[in-house]
Amino acid sequence: xxxxxxxxxxxxxxxxxxxxxxxxxxxxxxxxxxxxxxxxxxxxxxxxxxxxxxxxxxxxxxxxxxxxxxxxxxxxxxxxxxxxxxxxxxxxxxxxxxxxxxxxxxxxxxxxxxxxxxxxxxxxxxxx
Amino acid sequence: xxxxxxxxxxxxxxxxxxxxxxxxxxxxxxxxxxxxxxxxxxxxxxxxxxxxxxxxxxxxxxxxxxxxxxxxxxxxxxxxxxxxxxxxxxxxxxxxxxxxxxxxxxxxxxxxxxxxxxxxxxxxxxxxxxxxxxxxxxxxxxxxxxxxxxxxxxxxxxxxxxxxxxxxxxxxxxxxxxxxxxxxxxxxxxxxxxxxxxxxxxxxxxxxxxxxxxxxxxxxxxxxxxxxxxxxxxxxxxxxxxxxxxxxxxxxxxxxxxxxxxxxxxxxxxxxxxxxxxxxxxxxxxxxxxxxxxxxxxxxxxxxxxxxxxxxxxxxxxxxxxxxxxxxxxxxxxxxxxxxxxxxxxxxxxxxxxxxxxxxxxxxxxxxxxxxxxxxxx
Numbered sequence: 406x407x408x409x410x411x412x413x414x415x416x417x418x419x420x421x422x423x424x425x426x427x428x429x430x431x432x433x434x435x436x437x438x439x440x441x442x443x444x445x446x447x448x449x450x451x452x453x454x455x456x457x458x459x460x461x462x463x464x465x466x467x468x469x470x471x472x473x474x475x476x477x478x479x480x481x482x483x484x485x486x487x488x489x490x491x492x493x494x495x496x497x498x499x500x501x502x503x504x505x506x507x508x509x510x511x512x513x514x515x516x517x518x519x520x521x522x523x524x525x526x527x528x529x530x531x532x533x
Numbered sequence: 534x535x536x537x538x539x540x541x542x543x544x545x546x547x548x549x550x551x552x553x554x555x556x557x558x559x560x561x562x563x564x565x566x567x568x569x570x571x572x573x574x575x576x577x578x579x580x581x582x583x584x585x586x587x588x589x590x591x592x593x594x595x596x597x598x599x600x601x602x603x604x605x606x607x608x609x610x611x612x613x614x615x616x617x618x619x620x621x622x623x624x625x626x627x628x629x630x631x632x633x634x635x636x637x638x639x640x641x642x643x644x645x646x647x648x649x650x651x652x653x654x655x656x657x658x659x660x661x662x663x664x665x666x667x668x669x670x671x672x673x674x675x676x677x678x679x680x681x682x683x684x685x686x687x688x689x690x691x692x693x694x695x696x697x698x699x700x701x702x703x704x705x706x707x708x709x710x711x712x713x714x715x716x717x718x719x720x721x722x723x724x725x726x727x728x729x730x731x732x733x734x735x736x737x738x739x740x741x742x743x744x745x746x747x748x749x750x751x752x753x754x755x756x757x758x759x760x761x762x763x764x765x766x767x768x769x770x771x772x773x774x775x776x777x778x779x780x781x782x783x784x785x786x787x788x789x790x791x792x793x794x795x796x797x798x799x800x801x802x803x804x805x806x807x808x809x810x811x812x813x814x815x816x817x818x819x820x821x822x823x824x825x826x827x828x829x830x831x832x833x834x835x836x837x838x839x840x841x842x843x844x845x846x847x848x849x850x851x852x853x854x855x856x857x858x859x860x861x862x863x864x865x866x867x868x869x870x871x872x873x874x875x876x877x878x879x880x881x882x883x884x885x886x887x888x889x890x891x892x893x894x895x896x897x898x899x900x901x902x903x904x905x906x907x908x909x910x911x
Contacts, residue, residue: 442565442569442570442571442754444571444825445824445848447824447877463824463877465824467571467758469827470824470827493571496569
């Protein structure tokens, strides 16, 4: 299974298997810590198509509203319904239970342009 | 963290507790601690929270300056005996609000507690008007706020006698040879105390209080969400020099005698608005979907015309939905009025509602409604 990839805007994308062209997307543990307590998530409508870098969701925290950007070109297959009642799931488990959308990749090759775990770790060290 | 930021007496406590520090009013202040702002907020409503508010300006003014001081603040100093504190405003010549503050009369002078961001400007104004020799900034002094239903019992176990204070009463207490000035007041809507004391004593008391069962350290984020639920205005956001006390629904703090003498700055404008009704009014707002509306957002009426602006907005942990405050044209300020905020291409309905959003629970002598009366001026 291809490994999780990361963007410079602190999103992660995790392909679900080698054969199906689907992946989960969310924000990183670092990002949720920056945001503080999350109170609401504005989720996209299913079947909507997004180009890489376009705004796919909005997270409201006690501090501010923050955009989540699509890491790759994709179509929304499903959203994490649990976030409606329990938006704080993102704070609790940003890279697991706090996933935001399940998407179908338009072009799996786009993943290779993103950082791997080591690269993201170095990126975080550089910016802090 | 920038070298120019001042540290409060509790700085080491915040770092040891793992606080997320941010710059605020020239100080390094805790935004929240590891448990998060929402859990701190809930702790204050259900138990007890401890805030470091040492960034605020504590300024003493000689008692002999009372008459001159009344030209700068709206407080009725003649009606303020020793042992009492009043909420007051510093107003500008055109009736705007320069700062909001607490003023207490002590045996040896008035103590003004002003917003940290306004401290230097307020100090300059006081010195210019009253003379430097009559004004003193308690530089480096500590100020703690202990707030919540358990605050009285918690503080009373350490400083016996505080429980006898009623809301807005003040007294001196001794603790380990230190004199401590305590008022029963706060900025959360809950019962609680504000504690003024020297820096080292502040740190020692804070360490002791934070170890009490049921007491949580609370940062600026919780302070903001608590005061918003209580519909208490934030200086620099809800109140500022371009809004009058009448528009801000704070004219209640200007007594009949002060309205009569009209000696405070901007009295002409303010009294005119009291007589004729202001064109704009502060209003409580309830966004009708689940995302918060933010300060600076335009409010529109049902006809699409600009009706006002959101001045503070956030999420209410107690109520589980967004709340906000705004300044709206008087004709749209009636509870029940439906306005909209445009957000990301979508219109969010926002309803004007009565405030406070969460009832205030001050420890008063007599039962008194803590709901702000709706002023419908025509």
